[in-house]
Amino acid sequence: MNHLILKSLILAGLCLPAAQAFDLGQELRNAARDLKKPGAASSLGGYSETEEVAIGRQIAGNLLGASPLVPDKKLQKYVNNVGRWVASQSERADLEWHFGVIESNDINAFAAPGGYIFMTRGLYKQLKDESELAGVLAHEIAHVIKKHHLKILQQSRMVDLGGKLLGKQAGGNDNIRNLIGSGAEIVSRSLDKGAEFEADRTGIVLAARAGYNAYGLPGVLQQIGHSSADDSSVALLFKTHPHPDERLAKLDDAMDSRFDGTGGKTLAQRLYKIR
Amino acid sequence: MQFKQMIIVAALLVSASAQAGESATTIKADSLKAKPFSDAKVIASLPVATRVEILKKEGGWYQVKSPQGSGWVRMLSLRRGEARTGSSGSELTGLASLASGRAGTGKVVATTGIRGLNEEELRAAQFDEKQVALAESYTTTRAEAQKFAASARLTPVQMNYLPEPGGSSK
């Protein structure tokens, strides 16, 4: 029995690189302890929204432990305003969405399950107008509504285990902490290319639905794309996402000429100037 | 006060000029239009690999100066930036080499940037309750977001999601 647990956890580790983030030894002890409890039988199935948010919150807290928020309330409020407006155009409009700009000169953005979305100061500084901000956030919002990262967690044996723990003792933050552990590598987990292109296509539409010019995200991708691939500030982004040129080519195919006439606002004046 | 205004003006000029004067190359053949609309008058046709100078950006369009004259080209028909050092036509192979190089191999060693956020840092990240609570304190409600949007006359547009290109509906 213990051998089986061990094996499944090792398997989980193999198919979920983010699991490296955990102290595997600690995980094993926790898992073994929890499995001894009654009612720990397997129950497959998705997470409730409450569970998803709890998982996302833990991951968000871990990420913020690595890079805290930029200490600028106006900036944070502004990004939440734009993000929430874009998210309001999605099928998860009533989720409690959280957005933030974090202290890092890297160029990147992250989505955790349950609506926790962060972008780096480095990426924010690349933005030329509000439609570009909306486009970047929309790509991340799309990851959340399509549950791309949650599915990775769910697919792993470890989270199957976690599902039981969560289901058994609702609201137990300790359990979620044990499940997710420390580390926030999951937010930068490479998804398959299809998921990234889907997030791009979905994001384009969400931004356009919000009244923005649809070319905000392509504009940012073009800007990032001509950064040198050797530039360490884009290393992680380039590792976890298809190259911007490839994403732009896919978007060109998907958008075709559909957005030529839709107009939409760019709002360069309203873009909050980061200090 | 005047000094402050001068700084603001200077800052605006700098940010406006960041785009202008930059070079770009067509990554596919497209037409040069008189205006930034798909049904605008065609001024000339630009073959693939035409070097242009970007004058202005407007939505999905760039106003450019090309050997065939000045006009507007769709943003996604261009690749921005200077040629990847020198040799003509090398840019067109750029996509392929980049895709199969760094992004494709999966063997990238994360480099440590200054205040970067690399994989080791993410892996070692420790939960920060204060920070996550602070992040949540900035949350905007749906109603507040609606007000924020209205203040810039952002109005919702009905639109379906895009089908996957090359899928059944293409």
Ligand SMILES: [Zn+2]
């Ligand atoms: Zn993504």
